[in-house]
Amino acid sequence: MTCEPEVLQAAEWDAWSAHILRSFGAEEPPEEREVMRDLSRWERGLVVRDGSEIVGTAASLPFRMTVPGGSPVRAAGVTSVSTAPTHRRRGVLRSLMRRQLDDLHEAGEEPLAVLTATEPAIYGRFGYGMASRKVDARLEAGGVRLQLPPSAEKVRLRLVDEPALVREECEEVYAACVPGRAGMLERLPGWENLALLDTAEQRHGATALACVLAESEGRTTGYARYGLKRGRDERGVHAGTVLVRDLMALDPGSAGALWQYLLDLDLMSTVHTGSLPVDDPLLEMADDLRRCSPVLRDDLFCRPVEVGRALASRAYAQGVDVVLEVEDAFCPWNSGRWRLSGDESGAACEPTRDAAELSLTVRELGAAYLGGTSLLSLERAGRVEEIRPGALRVASAAFRTEPAPWVPHRF
Missing domain, CATH: 3.40.630.30 (Gcn5-related N-acetyltransferase (GNAT))
Known part of the structure; x- marks a missing residue:
């Protein structure tokens, strides 16, 4: 062989x-x-x-x-x-x-390669760094109260038993959300069908997939797809679980109205959502974070295939002009010194012979690329070396982004 x-x-x-x-x-x-x-x-x-x-x-x-x-x-x-x-x-x-x-x-x-890992420890040796994180949350329906924005009162909710009937409305909401958060993927043709699959394995014992739409001023401003899993506690009291498949909203009021709807469903004691951004507004609306049981998990892994083009393709939170010494043993065309200069309007990144100011491997560069992992935290973990004093703090601030990166798109 x-x-x-x-x-x-x-x-x-x-x-x-x-x-x-x-x-x-x-x-x-x-x-x-x-x-x-x-x-x-x-x-x-x-x-x-x-x-x-x-x-x-x-x-x-x-x-x-x-x-x-x-x-x-x-x-x-x-x-x-x-x-x-x-x-x-x-x-x-x-x-x-x-x-x-x-x-x-x-x-x-x-210029970039990205993946979600079944076994996260595998891909670091090939240059992939953890570029975003997600939150798995289990909300106590009877214990968590939400402080909703005033605009939530104007949101109309519409329940749809057959999610495919409102496929286009949901996809319009998803597409509108894509430019607003790093890490989100545009749908390729046909991929909207994957989001609507509702097999027995995906249900985990719950009912068929349902969809609730948020509507405001005559247009769809959010949606949630979910199933209901019945259950009882040791006393025989109804204690079902709402299994949230996905939830997208264009504004805080629509997001708040959708989450409140899910928390208020009859006979349900828990709302389980398997993937939220680490800065999801739900975590700020909830009055008791402990009753949300958030668990931090890895999300997207990123690797520059072409360092220069990748770094020049994004914007930076503040002005930066730094020479990076990049080590890439697996893709040697990336190894060497690169001068990165940029700001909020764009950037350039070209090979240079100037003295290095920061030293890191392509794995750390991938981790920092979407702005969800700071270069400063990587330096404190011993994974980035500052050569010119002061270069690290400026570069770290420039790489950061808000909102936090997140990828809700399965692939």
């Missing part, structure tokens, strides 16, 4: 998909399989074979991602990475990552 990745052929998709599911110990309902078949870009898929057997897979998707400053940047969404349990520690994963990044570099179209 040579571990040489090859491009996936269209006729191999079924075998490729079956290998991925087996590697993750998962099953794929027929309806989800059909959606994923339509969304897959097989020409961007890679396979490693041992004879005729597929033993490794990886793929990428051509997304456009919001970066600090609000502009969309082309980013390769890395997905479907798997290795057969019979072929661990034989270089399969490394060969796939090597070929994928080489292909992206050669194509020159996507």
Whole structure:
């Protein structure tokens, strides 16, 4: 076995998909399989074979991602990475990552690669840094009270039992939210269907997916998709759970009205949401954070494929002019000194022979790229070195962004 990745052929998709599911110990309902078949870009898929057997897979998707400053940047969404349990520690994963990044570099179209990790510890050695975090929250429906903005009183709520009927309204809200937060991905055609899948596995014992719309001044300003899971406590008292699939809102009033609706549903004692931004307004509206049980988790991992283009593609919170010494053992074309100069209006980043002022690896650069991880905190963890006194604090402040980065888009 040579571990040489090859491009996936269209006729191999079924075998490729079956290998991925087996590697993750998962099953794929027929309806989800059909959606994923339509969304897959097989020409961007890679396979490693041992004879005729597929033993490794990886793929990428051509997304456009919001970066600090609000502009969309082309980013390769890395997905479907798997290795057969019979072929661990034989270089399969490394060969796939090597070929994928080489292909992206050669194509020159996507200066960034991003992924969400099943096992976060794996990808640091390939230059991916944790660029955003998310919050998993379980709100006590009877214990949490929300301080709603006055505008929430003007919001009208409309319940829809069949979410597909309001697909367009929800997608318009999602699209309007994308430019406002770094890390958000524009929908590729057809991906709105994935958000509406409602298989037994996704329900976790809950009812069919429902949707409630927030409307204000004659237009849709938010939505929440959710299911209800009935239950009782040890006394026999109803204690069900609202499983929130996703919630998007264009303004604080709409967000507050939607969360209040979910907390007020009859016979439900808990509202569970698996992915919130770390600065979600819900956490500020709630009067008792302890009764929200927030848990911090990793979200998006980011890696510059082309350091110069990636850094020049975003804006910076304040003026910055700094020389970065970047180490990238896996993609050596990025290694060297780069002068980054920019502000809120844009930036430039070019190779330079000037003396380095900060030293870091591409992994730290990826972690800081979306503004959710500060260079200062990375320096305190021993992962960034300040060479010129004062350079770190200025650069760290310039890289930060608000609101916090977040990616609610599954891929």
